[in-house]
Amino acid sequence: MNKKSILLLAFPLLMGWMASAQSVYKNQDLEITKLEDHLWVFETTDKTTMYLIEGEKKAMLIDTGTKCEKLNEVVRAITKKPLVVLLTHMHGDHAGNIDQFGEIWFHPADTVLLKNGKPYQGKIHFVADNQIFDLGKKKLQIIHMPAHTPGSIVVLDHAAGNCFSGDAFGSGQVWLQLKPYAPIKTYISSLVRMETLMDMGITKIYCGHYPYVKKAYDRSYIQTMLKLAKSLDDGTARNAVPFDRKVSIGCEHPMILTEGVASIVYDPEHLKY
Numbered sequence: 001m002n003k004k005s006i007l008l009l010a011f012p013l014l015m016g017w018m019a020s021a022q023s024v025y026k027n028q029d030l031e032i033t034k035l036e037d038h039l040w041v042f043e044t045t046d047k048t049t050m051y052l053i054e055g056e057k058k059a060m061l062i063d064t065g066t067k068c069e070k071l072n073e074v075v076r077a078i079t080k081k082p083l084v085v086l087l088t089h090m091h092g093d094h095a096g097n098i099d100q101f102g103e104i105w106f107h108p109a110d111t112v113l114l115k116n117g118k119p120y121q122g123k124i125h126f127v128a129d130n131q132i133f134d135l136g137k138k139k140l141q142i143i144h145m146p147a148h149t150p151g152s153i154v155v156l157d158h159a160a161g162n163c164f165s166g167d168a169f170g171s172g173q174v175w176l177q178l179k180p181y182a183p184i185k186t187y188i189s190s191l192v193r194m195e196t197l198m199d200m201g202i203t204k205i206y207c208g209h210y211p212y213v214k215k216a217y218d219r220s221y222i223q224t225m226l227k228l229a230k231s232l233d234d235g236t237a238r239n240a241v242p243f244d245r246k247v248s249i250g251c252e253h254p255m256i257l258t259e260g261v262a263s264i265v266y267d268p269e270h271l272k273y
């Protein structure tokens with residue numbers, strides 16, 4: 001294929017991408033792109049992610065990133081509607097700017113992760129499994145998906161077929177080697193539940209670190225994760241190798257098991273509890 005035909009091929013693809021994903025805001029910390037009607041993704045320079053979903057009456061901000069100056073005002077550049085701030089889990093890369101908001105929602109099982117940080121001064125609301133947030137012609141459902149953290153949740157927009165998954169299934173790589181450990185069976189249960197939700201019409205999984213992926217995952221990602229998790233549980237996993245990331249991640253000798261674009265990082269000493 002010559003250069004000209006490559007260009008001819010690439011141009012409509014590029015235009016198609018631009019039509020579906022439009023950058024609408026940028027500052028030194030983050031860029032906001034419109035993904036779908038009433039849905040935006042915020043990508044920070046350090047690769048954390050927030051999603052903003054707008055209904056007729058309210059809007060929801062899913063996660064609050066790391067260091068984003070005046071995040072509250074940045075959100076206001078996109079929507080002026082009353083804001084529900086919801087955290088998929090309480091890791092610092094998802095809950096970094098909660099002090100900019102007067103009220104937050106998260107799952108109570110993640111309060112164990114709060115004790116290390118400085119206390120949040122605003123009002124805390126706990127979400128429950130299956131809870132519905134009605135934003136006005138936009139209903140969002142919370143599903144508890146523990147494993148990455150005890151209180152990890154995903155947010156479902158059934159009408160749009162969307163799931164916002166935080167780190168519950170990773171962004172290519174799910175981290176299960178962190179304290180407090182969950183048995184691999186907990187992760188398997190969450191994956192099985194996610195598969196069932198995909199039977200019911202969820203088609204797109206928007207993960208918690210979108211800059212690494214730049215698209216929504218489909219069912220095959222969950223199926224591959226499930227296959228890997230089951231092989232760890234029944235002892236048939238053969239291709240795991242030491243995970244050599246040089247940062248402190250909670251356990252001494254983490255391992256990584258990979259197939260295609262899906263990997264599980266785990267502590268071999270804590271697979272069963």
Ligand SMILES: [Zn+2]
Binds near residue numbers: 089091148167
């Ligand atoms: Zn996390």
Ligand SMILES: [Zn+2]
Binds near residue numbers: 091093094167208209
């Ligand atoms: Zn994360």
